[in-house]
Each structure stands twice: as structure tokens, then as C-alpha cells.
């Protein structure tokens with residue numbers, strides 16, 4: 371951005387709505403799966419027929435507490451539900467049940483890693499439970515709008531951050547972290563594009579150095595990482611331009627138009643902000659006991675940051691390695707299943723396992739565009755490979771070949787049998803006399819390079835190592851190759 375924007379500091383707070391993967395909806399027994407044929411998962415309760423009574427889903431409370439614990443929130447013992455009243459064609463009930471003054475979880479935090487690798491703490495103001503509305507479908511025909519009530523009553527949690535982010539990049543990293551935690555906990559499928567996560571971005575700008583917050587605007591319903599970043603950028607620019615022109619930013623809800631990358635005010639009708647909240651008369655106060663909270667804590671899957679810390683400590687991985695491997699739970703699970711099956715559980719073998727995983731396995735996942743659940747080599751055979759490299763039976767470079775050849779084997783037993791054969795085929799040659807023979811023949815076949823080396827072109831050392839490794843089909847122990855090359859080249863000086 372050019373200089374006029376540089377004097378402004380953006381301030382951003384995000385509200386993330388995440389659909390919970392409970393079996394049933396928030397207040398009735400309908401399946402929570404809204405992918406079913408339109409209007410098939412509905413009943414008088416979620417359609418809001420007169421006289422029906424909601425019954426709170428216990429699994430939903432547990433899921434919300436999971437997110438609260440994973441983000442270090444306090445959990446409120448007594449919660450009141452509230453009715454949020456508004457009219458919308460896809461909300462047949464005329465209100466949503468939500469939590470207003472007493473969110474279930476409050477005062478938490480997540481840590482995000484910034485571009486310069488420093489860690490920034492983002493406060494979580496609150497996490498509360500609410501129900502989703504239905505869905506209006508406008509693009510089915512030009513003249514009609516259709517409505518699907520399957521989503522009515524689908525459980526959501528809303529995660530509200532403190533205004534702690536200061537760039538679109540930080541907002542992106544925060545959203546990524548929230549999604550990562552939700553998916554790790556098994557309570558959300560992390561799919562922004564399909565709407566199982568939605569994000570509202572609150573943005574203000576102020577002069578750098580000012581401590582008072584500027585007036586915010588709120589961009590509703592962003593449904594991809596790219597749109598979150600682009601919308602925030604556009605809004606920062608719009609607000610700074612307004613102030614530069616001597617005008618004031620006033621509170622509005624905004625929509626983002628991805629086509630021309632601009633933000634604009636929503637129609638004022640939708641902005642009528644009086645939801646007339648009042649305590650939901652059909653539900654009693656929710657009491658969460660400390661025993662219930664402890665029960666959730668006991669079965670809480672290890673959140674990604676904790677797992678990454680543990681990997682650094684337990685397997686002596688670097689921060690980068692640990693973060694990469696724990697970026698998704700199935701990847702971390704697969705890696706741990708390799709190290710669990712190692713014969714030698716020492717730092718060197720852990721490191722070798724990490725290399726095989728990050729280089730070889732990841733390459734196949736990328737090339738074949740598959741995820742780890744359909745990767746067909748067993749963790750057991752990869753553990754054998756890591757053990758073998760770490761013991762020096764096969765060299766690190768031959769390990770690449772073994773890995774590639776292993777890919778041809780189908781099931782685990784075929785893989786383990788083939789591994790035995792490949793280990794023999796690629797067994798590292800460490801016998802000095804055998805290697806020296808190869809070294810000598812390489813030197814005599816490359817007399818020109820030897821001369822150039824001797825007259826000072828020391829970088830040719832790499833060329834000779836390559837030739838020897840090639841001639842040994844990757845089996846020569848590189849350390850011994852180096853020693854013997856130096857010995858044979860220097861001797862004739």
C-alpha cells in the first residue's frame with residue numbers, strides 16, 4: 371500500500387460461526403446433516419410451530435466446552451438462553467435461540483505465529499451457543515427464491531475475538547488457527563466454502579500511536595480465506611480514504627463483493643439492529659457442573675499447539691518440523707504411528723522418520739493430490755525404513771530409492787516383504803577397500819577434472835562425490851566416500 375495508508379493502523383476483531391458436528395440439531399431430534407434433500411430434516415420444533423418446546427442437545431454443550439477448554443476460556447456454570455427476534459423468510463420461527471449476556475465460555479486466547487516467526491496472543495472474548503437459520507436459494511431461477519429449512523436449528527458456536535489483530539495477514543492466521551483447533555477437536559469439518567464455518571470481520575483504523583479505537587464496520591458472511599483477506603484490505607483502504615477526505619467512518623454492516631473487490635453498505639433494513647433480546651421462556655437455565663467440565667477435559671483431543679510443543683520436546687524436532695507435522699490431526703497421527711513402531715527410539719531415528727515423512731510422504735500426497743487417509747504405505751514399513759537409515763544399513767540417499775520402489779507394493783505384508791529385498795539391494799557399502807576401488811576408477815576416468823581440482827578448483831569435490839555415489843548406485847557410505855576422495859586427491863598433489 372502506498373504512503374497515505376502507512377500512517378494508519380488497522381484494528382480487526384473476528385466473529386466466527388462454526389457448525390457443530392453433533393448427531394442431532396440444537397433443540398430437536400432432527401439429524402444435523404443439512405446436506406439431505408431440501409426440507410427433509412425438519413420437524414415442528416425446528417420449524418417453530420406454535421406450542422412446541424425445545425430440548426437442549428447435551429452433545430452440543432460438550433462440544434462448546436471442548437472449544438472453550440482448547441482456547442483456555444473460563445466456562446460459565448450458569449447460563450441463560452436468549453431469544454433474538456427478527457423476521458427473515460428462511461427463519462420460520464421468527465427468532466433464533468442464542469446466548470446473549472451469559473455466553474458459555476469467555477476470556478480465552480489463542481496464539482498465532484506471525485510471518486517473522488514471533489508468536490502473538492489473540493484474546494477470545496466469548497464463545498456462545500446458538501442455532502442456525504434456514505437457507506434461501508436465489509440462484510435456482512430468476513423469478514423465484516426457494517427456501518430450505520434443513521439448516522434451521524443446526525447447532526453453531528460463535529467464537530468472538532478481541533480486537534487484537536492489526537493486519538489482514540494476522541486475521542488470516544487467526545482464522546486458520548481457529549479452524550485448525552475446531553477440526554482437531556472433531557467438532558467441525560472446517561469447510562469455509564461449504565458454509566460450515568462463516569466469518570464476520572470487524573474493522574476500524576486509527577492513526578498509528580493512538581490508543582483510542584476508531585469506529586468499526588462489520589463485514590458479514592465471508593466464506594473463504596481469500597475473501598476474508600481481500601475484504602479486510604478493501605475496507606481498510608475505504609476507511610482510510612474517508613478519513614483522508616475529511617469524513618468520518620460510521621458504523622455499518624457491510625457486504626463484500628468479490629467481483630470488484632469492494633465493500634459496500636448492506637441495505638439499511640437489514641441493519642435495523644433491535645433484536646429485542648429477552649430470556650428464552652421455553653428453556654430453563656443451563657447449569658454446567660465442574661464434574662461435567664472435567665469429564666470433557668479428560669476426553670479432550672490434544673489441541674495442535676500442545677501437540678506441536680510435545681513433538682519438539684519428545685522427538686527433538688525443530689519448531690518448523692513440529693508445526694508442519696501437526697498442522698492437521700491425521701498427519702500428526704500418522705507420524706506418531708511411525709515413531710511408535712520404531713525399534714530404535716532415539717533422536718536420530720525420530721529425525722530420520724520426520725525427514726521421510728516431510729519429504730517423501732508429503733511429495734506423494736502433493737503429486738497424487740491425495741490426503742494421508744488414502745496414502746497406502748503402512749507406518750510400520752516406514753518405521754523399518756527409518757530404523758534402517760538411522761542404523762546406517764542403507765544411506766539417506768538410497769532411502770529415497772527404497773521409498774519410491776516400495777510404492778509399488780500393495781498391502782502391508784507385501785510392503786514388509788519387499789522392504790526386506792530392497793534393504794539387501796541397497797545395503798550401504800561401508801567397506802573401505804570396496805569404496806576405494808570405485809573412487810580410484812572415477813578419478814582415472816575423469817583426469818581433466820582431477821587436474822582442475824588440483825589447480826585449485828576445489829568445488830569439483832561435489833562432482834567426484836556424485837560420480838562415486840552414482841557408480842555405487844547410491845550404496846556407498848557418503849562419509850567414507852568423502853574421506854577416501856580427499857585422501858586420493860591430496861596424495862597426488
Ligand code: ADP
Nearest residue numbers: 381382383384531532533572573574583584586
Ligand atoms: P456485534 O454482535 O454487535 O457485532 P460482538 O460483541 O458480537 O458485537 O462483536 C464485536 C466484534 O467487533 C468483536 O470481535 C470485537 O473484537 C470487534 N471490535 C469491537 N470494537 C472494534 C473496533 N473498534 N475495531 C475493530 N474491531 C472491533
Ligand code: MG
Nearest residue numbers: 385570572588
Ligand atoms: Mg457482530
Ligand code: ZN
Nearest residue numbers: 398400413416
Ligand atoms: Zn427438528
